[in-house]
Amino acid sequence: MSESVIIVNNLTKVYPGGVLAVDHISFEVKEGEIFALLGPNGAGKSTTIGMLTTALRPTEGEAYVGGFSVTREPAKVRSIIGVVPQEFSADEDLTAWENITLIGYLYGLPRDEVKRRAEELLQMVGLYGVKDKKVETFSGGMRRRLEIAMGLINRPRVLFLDEPTLGLDVQTRAAIWEYVLKLKKDYNMTIFLTTHYLEEADSYGDRVAIIDRGRILVIGRPDELKKSVTWDTVEIEVTGPEDTIRKALSGIRQIKEFTFVDGRLVVKVSDGPLAIPQIVNSLSSMGLEVRELSMSRPTLDEVYMHYTGRSMREEFISKEEAFAMRRTLRRARS
Amino acid sequence: MSKIKTPHLHGLWALTNRELKKWYKEPVILILSLIQPILWIGIFGKAMNLANMFQGASISIPGLTIPRQIIDQIGNLVLKETFGTTDYFSFLAVGMLSFIVLFTSMSSGMTIVWDRRLGFLGKLLTTPVPRGSIIISKVLASIIKSLAQATIVLLIGVLLGLRFSFSIAMPAAFLLMYLTLFLLSFGFSSLFLMLALRSTRWETQMAIMNLLNMPLLFSSNSFYPISYMPWWLKPIALANPLTYANAITRWALIGVTPGVSIMVAFAYLVAFAMLFAALGITLSWRFLSL
Numbered sequence: 001m002s003e004s005v006i007i008v009n010n011l012t013k014v015y016p017g018g019v020l021a022v023d024h025i026s027f028e029v030k031e032g033e034i035f036a037l038l039g040p041n042g043a044g045k046s047t048t049i050g051m052l053t054t055a056l057r058p059t060e061g062e063a064y065v066g067g068f069s070v071t072r073e074p075a076k077v078r079s080i081i082g083v084v085p086q087e088f089s090a091d092e093d094l095t096a097w098e099n100i101t102l103i104g105y106l107y108g109l110p111r112d113e114v115k116r117r118a119e120e121l122l123q124m125v126g127l128y129g130v131k132d133k134k135v136e137t138f139s140g141g142m143r144r145r146l147e148i149a150m151g152l153i154n155r156p157r158v159l160f161l162d163e164p165t166l167g168l169d170v171q172t173r174a175a176i177w178e179y180v181l182k183l184k185k186d187y188n189m190t191i192f193l194t195t196h197y198l199e200e201a202d203s204y205g206d207r208v209a210i211i212d213r214g215r216i217l218v219i220g221r222p223d224e225l226k227k228s229v230t231w232d233t234v235e236i237e238v239t240g241p242e243d244t245i246r247k248a249l250s251g252i253r254q255i256k257e258f259t260f261v262d263g264r265l266v267v268k269v270s271d272g273p274l275a276i277p278q279i280v281n282s283l284s285s286m287g288l289e290v291r292e293l294s295m296s297r298p299t300l301d302e303v304y305m306h307y308t309g310r311s312m313r314e315e316f317i318s319k320e321e322a323f324a325m326r327r328t329l330r331r332a333r334s
Numbered sequence: 335m336s337k338i339k340t341p342h343l344h345g346l347w348a349l350t351n352r353e354l355k356k357w358y359k360e361p362v363i364l365i366l367s368l369i370q371p372i373l374w375i376g377i378f379g380k381a382m383n384l385a386n387m388f389q390g391a392s393i394s395i396p397g398l399t400i401p402r403q404i405i406d407q408i409g410n411l412v413l414k415e416t417f418g419t420t421d422y423f424s425f426l427a428v429g430m431l432s433f434i435v436l437f438t439s440m441s442s443g444m445t446i447v448w449d450r451r452l453g454f455l456g457k458l459l460t461t462p463v464p465r466g467s468i469i470i471s472k473v474l475a476s477i478i479k480s481l482a483q484a485t486i487v488l489l490i491g492v493l494l495g496l497r498f499s500f501s502i503a504m505p506a507a508f509l510l511m512y513l514t515l516f517l518l519s520f521g522f523s524s525l526f527l528m529l530a531l532r533s534t535r536w537e538t539q540m541a542i543m544n545l546l547n548m549p550l551l552f553s554s555n556s557f558y559p560i561s562y563m564p565w566w567l568k569p570i571a572l573a574n575p576l577t578y579a580n581a582i583t584r585w586a587l588i589g590v591t592p593g594v595s596i597m598v599a600f601a602y603l604v605a606f607a608m609l610f611a612a613l614g615i616t617l618s619w620r621f622l623s624l
Contacts, residue, residue, distance in 0.1 A: 075462050085457055090457075091454055093359065102352055106349070106463040108345065150457070
């Protein structure tokens with residue numbers, strides 16, 4: 001659990017024309033971990049995956065996957081990774097079965113083994129029944145499941161998922177995540193994923209790295225990140241003179257600040273679950289009645305805002321990228 | 335746990351097979367690509383029947399009646415002198431074999447552009463299949479397609495009246511024809527794949543194809559012999575691999591005396607194929623990426 005399966009050192013990519021897509025990033029990913037790279041479109045997520053999966057050559061810096069250098073031993077890296085690209089990559093003119101077995105042969109697996117694994121994987125993602133149908137007839141969710149199955153044919157140590165749920169509806173997204181978590185459990189894989197869905201990084205990532213304009217701003221467990229920069233918000237409906245309320249709250253350590261909004265008391269606290277009983281007790285002891293109380297915890301968007309000064313936003317993206325994304329979305333929704 | 339055996343060959347055949355599947359599962363495209371050479375043979379070849387111009391007529395000049403046989407004889411001599419055969423239709427039909435090979439091989443570059451645009455190439459590049467195999471598989475598929483299409487064009491030529499006059503034993507003649515077309519396709523497929531290695535726009539690739547196909551065709555001996563070309567076109571025709579392919583196939587199949595020795599023509603095609611295949615594979619190692 002403690003060994004680093006991905007080591008990234010000052011990795012940099014400058015595209016021809018001088019666009020700095022990834023700017024000296026460094027991080028490590030531990031064996032068996034789900035590592036989420038979170039950032040808006042154009043932040044450098046796909047470029048980072050491209051370099052780690054040896055499809056793109058770094059301009060500077062080095063990265064090791066499973067102990068192999070992505071620049072000096074790309075063939076070895078390729079043999080131990082599985083990649084589910086952001087764009088659908090299956091050949092539309094071929095069937096699901098033809099697609100997945102083709103990828104199996106590209107890994108040099110023997111024919112019987114390819115067939116055995118293809119059958120197992122297609123069954124796992126629920127596509128075995130339609131294995132002889134052309135991929136062009138598949139819905140977005142089916143395509144994504146096929147892509148995941150294709151990414152697993154070589155039993156990779158590390159699975160790279162580039163925006164695995166882009167453009168999919170909520171139910172399909174949940175289903176995809178079910179598969180991913182099951183995979184992680186069954187095969188003890190390390191999963192490296194990129195996403196611009198905050199909730200996904202939050203709920204599924206063991207650790208999250210926030211990337212913006214090619215730089216990694218912060219890395220940590222989602223709860224740690226949230227705790228480090230933000231406060232829980234407690235909203236209380238309570239009646240009574242403001243002065244009394246002020247007095248009641250004055251002694252509680254966890255309280256950062258409080259305001260009155262539309263007759264409700266809004267309190268920012270460092271540790272909600274610990275602070276709430278104290279707040280309620282203190283208010284009651286002053287003879288004030290707490291009628292309603294709610295607490296909200298911060299989201300990663302607040303963490304993101306803290307580090308970048310702005311909310312996650314749509315960035316200007318290149319024409320090629322826009323083309324690819326539109327196509328992916330179109331196919332995902334068909 | 336799993337044994338990895340001969341990954342190179344495995345990947346190579348699997349990829350070639352994919353290209354071929356896409357081709358024979360889409361018969362419409364296959365048929366469409368055959369239409370042009372068939373039109374050339376069927377319409378141009380039949381209408382532009384030069385033999386009719388020189389044969390079957392008798393000319394009466396006042397005071398002088400030239401018998402038909404003499405006119406025919408003179409006509410045949412002129413035709414023979416010009417085309418190496420009195421049968422222009424067969425001359426053109428055999429020339430169409432290299433035409434279809436050229437056009438089929440040219441379109442191989444498009445498959446890389448599409449694979450890139452549709453995301454397949456991106457996936458491919460993350461698998462351990464060697465970069466060279468990606469290109470070689472496309473070249474192989476293109477050669478197989480070219481030879482299959484050439485066979486169909488040959489059969490249609492025969493149906494429309496192509497008459498063989500083998501210079502060597504028939505099996506050897508056909509073998510030589512396939513070998514020649516194989517080399518031609520090998521070279522042209524590699525060349526056009528090479529041009530598409532970094533291309534992201536199929537429009538560019540189409541433009542390159544349209545820019546080169548007719549000039550390549552008309553600067554060869556596909557329609558007319560080199561000896562009738564203006565002086566400035568001759569060197570171009572002599573550099574054009576189509577010229578040598580046509581010289582060999584016409585010699586083998588319909589007995590046309592080649593302008594160059596068959597050995598030289600064959601050696602030229604081998605060199606052409608080897609040069610561009612080597613270049614294509616070397617460049618793909620270096621430049622094939624997203």
